[in-house]
Structure formats: C-alpha cells, structure tokens
Amino acid sequence: MRSDSQKIPGASPWLKLAAWGGLLFLHFPIVVIAIYAFNTEESAFSFPPKGFTTKWFSVALQRQDVLEAIGLSLQIACFATLIALVLGTLAAAAMYRKSFFGKESITLMLILPIALPGIITGLALLNGFKAVGLEPGMLTIIIGHATFCVVIVYNNVVARFRRTSASLIEASMDLGADGWQTFRYILLPNLGSAMLAGGMLAFALSFDELIVTTFTAGHEKPLPIWLLNQLTRPRDVPVTNVVALLVMLATMIPVSLAYLLTRDGDSVAGSGK
C-alpha cells in the first residue's frame, strides 16, 4: 500500500485511457447482452436494435424448461456449497499454521481440480463414476462441483485464520474458557464472514460451471448446459438473451456480497477463481 503522505504525480492521460479502456473492454459484451435482452426482433443479431420491449422476460419465465434448469442449478449449487463449506473449513483449520509432513502436497491436491483444465477434471470424474457404477445425474454433478469448490472456501477461511491472532485464542483460554467456548465465542464469530464469503463464491462458481458439468450431468440439464444447447437454436434467441442476462445478474449478487464481507481484510474474496 502506498502511504498518502508521499506525493505521487497524477497518472498520465495515456495510462488513464488504457486503464479505463481496459474496463470498458471487460464490460462491453455484458452491456451488449443486456441490450439484446430487450430487443424486439425475434431472430436477428442486427445492431443497433430496432426497438425495445420487456415481453421476452415474461415469455422466458413461463417456459417450463427454463424454470426447471434454474431450479436444478440452484439445488446443485446449494448442496455443493454446503459440502465445500464443511470440507474447506476443516482443511483450513488444519492447514493454517502448523507445518507438517505432506502439507505442500495437500495444498496442491486442493488446488488441482481448478488448476487443471476442466476437461481433465470432468473426464476423470466421469471415468471414476462409471468405475463405481454411479449413474451420471444430479448426485454426480454435486460431487463434482463440491470437489472444485472446496478450494474457494479454503482460500477465504485460511486467510482469516492467519489473520486471527493466536494470542486471542490463548487469552481466551487463559481467562478460563474451555476449548469449546473458545471455539464457539472466539473462533467461530471471527470465521463467520469469511465462511459466508467463501460460500457465496462457491455458490456462484457452481451455478455457472459448464465444462466439468457437461461430463458429469448425464441427462440432467442445469442452467449452463441449457444455455449451451440454446446456442444451436437460432429461433429461441430472445429467450436465450433474457436467461443469459438473468444468469449474469444472479452471479453478480453473491460475488458483490462476498466482496463487501471481506473488503476490510488484507485479502479480498473473489480475487482468485
């Protein structure tokens, strides 16, 4: 962090232009989706749009397949987040301070499911499920999502563990609290917001994940797969646009909340995916 006492000359106009230009580039396609969701045309990509309407929203929300896809994705994300919260927090509690034999390998193992391309994780899981005779479906999607969401929770919680000073725990014990009380009244309140932030991000990741899902989904159609299938259906473009916009808004909410929950800390949730 730079200290404010030091005088730094303002940014050159070129730097400003490049920085704001970069942001514009990041948001332009998102704005385009938002505009097209209100497009009056039924099956064209022509720009600028000929007119604006909100009728596609009600059309989309009356479609049974859309509602089913949203419902399925929400359920999967909830279950996967719960499992990831438990496993990620346990791992973080074990890993935050002590060094022990194999610690580095465990860290690598936790990161591997998102560090390796999704296609490898997906294919490996599909293969594994087949080997134990588990039919691909909602359960296998949840297992897959939980596996790569663990590291998201882990990262958030372990950062908070590192910031919670050990002396706080010792003080609590010295003042006569037992181990359970220290956990309940000192550790848990400290971890709470980090767990919540990690959970939100895990939820957002699970809600959107496509590549691992295509391998583990079987005949199920969660939202990302529904969207992928829509791309080959040009007649359905208005509905696709609306759902795309809704999906985007749906992930922005948990991610923004996670940011607000942790922005005072030195490591902000969501800075790594």
Next chain:
Amino acid sequence: MSSAVSSNPAAFNSHPEQPRNLLQRCSDALYLQPQLLLLLLLTPPLLWFGSVYIASLLALLWQGLYTFDDFTMLVSHTLTLSNYAQLFEAANFDIILRTLLMALSVSLFSAMLAFPVAYYMARYASGKTKAFFYLAVMLPMWTSYIVKAYAWTLLLAQEGVSNWFIDLLHLTPVLNWLLSLPGIGGNTLSTSNLGRFLVFTYIWLPFMILPIQASLERLPPSLLQASSDLGATPAKTFRHVILPLSVPGIAAGSIFTFSLTLGDYIVPQLVGPPGLFLGSMVYVQQGSIGNMPMAAAFTLVPIVLISVYLAIVKRMGAFDAL
C-alpha cells in the same frame, strides 16, 4: 497450539467446583493433543479428495494404456503405449501446436492489456475509485463463462455489434486486411483465428489483472523515489524498477490464461476456423468416437505442458505472487 496453557495442563482441572460435561472434556482433550486434532480435521477432506478426485485422475491416466479396437469400437484391457505414441503423429501434433500457440499468444496479449489497468489500480486509484475498479474487474471474472462466450457470438456475428462499430469508424478496410492475413485471418471475424483469440483474451483477462495488481501493490514507493532521486527518468524507473518487480505477478496471471486456454473446448467450438483444439480432441474422442484410451492419452498433454509451464514460472517467482 501454544505454550502458555498447554505447558501446564493441570490448570484445566483445577476448578473442581465446575462440573465438566462431555463436550468440554472432548474439546479440552483436542486442544491438548494437536496431533489428534490435526488428524480429525484432515480426515474428511483427505478422504473426499482421495476417493473422488485423485483416484479418478490416476485411473484416467491408466486408461491411456488400454487398447481400443478400431473395428469393434471396443476397449480391451491389454496394456499398450501406442496411444501415447500416437500423440506424436503429425495430425495430433498439429492440434497440440495450434493450442499451445494460442495459449501463449493469449497470455502475452492479456498481459499487455492487463498491465495498464493493474498499474492504474495499484498506484493511482484510491478510495472509491479503487473499490470501483476492483469490483469492475471481479464481476466480469465471475460472470458465467457460457454467457460471456455467448455474448461474443452476438458481438462477432456478421450483422453484429463489432461490424457496426468498425463500419461507423470507417475501419472496414483495416478489418478486411487483417482477415486476409494467413494464420490469423478467415472469411469473417467469427470464423477467424483473430476472433477466437479475442474471445479467449476477453474471457481470461481478469485473471491476469488481479495478480499483476497485487504484485504492484506490494512495490514499496520508497523504491521509486530512490530511483528518481538517483536521476532516473520516469521511463527508466518503469523499465528498470517497476517492470522487473511486476514479473512475478505477470507470471502468476499467465498460469491462469495459459492453462485455461489450453484445456478449453467450448470457445473453439463457437468461434474460429475448423481444426480441433486439445480440449475438443479429448471431447470428440471420448464422446462421439468412444475411444476412451485415446481421450485419456490426450489429457496427459495439457498436464505435461502445464507442469512444464509451472516449472518455468516458478523460477520467475509466480508462486509467491499467487
């Protein structure tokens, strides 16, 4: 955990007037036996990852040794190295090379685009502007991958937004010239390598911005003052102080851009010329052909390439900047 209490365990039991229930006794026992606590904490995640993930991954690589019969389309458990050997056949090697080149150029270009954003965020933005930049980078990063890819199919379509803008700015001849170039060109923007390259760069850009920003944030301002006190022009300071010290951040960001491009199979399917990518090859072998051993052999390629890449960037300090 720590010394103050655990050096004197008797202190715990010196309050005989307080009845101790099972919960309290268990938690005390755990606090006094960190090894036991560690074991209990680690068992569930280790069991989960070991059984669900690591076992599946090893089984997959093992499958690469099985034999696939082209006539009966059946997999037999006879072990062979021919799947892995086939990776080096010209057609397959082309796929690997094409994907590798794309991954490298996407990493390079996103570093160039990301640097000014990260630099501005770290050194000039503060307070509200900084928070705004932060969220503005983070939200697109977390936005649904398929929605972003879909947005680009709308953008790059023949009558779409990008052509409208290019027309508006009278840049159509420039676009046509770019599209006529061998290697990056194509008939239209959405069927050219240039289009595919843009989509990849867009989707992974935030993954590059944040590590660079973090590494620039750690740069002590006194270093820059020292540089200018010693007579360096701002350009010299940038070239000899700031840029070298941001290399770990760039390397860390490139891990994501490189590895994510390497394994992708959706974007190559939606945008760009025909010709398979590594990910698409795995997908096709597994799905439409049913040649699981070959698909498994192909997954080894990104694993090896990423391991090599990680070994290189580790030397550049990327792991400290993650």
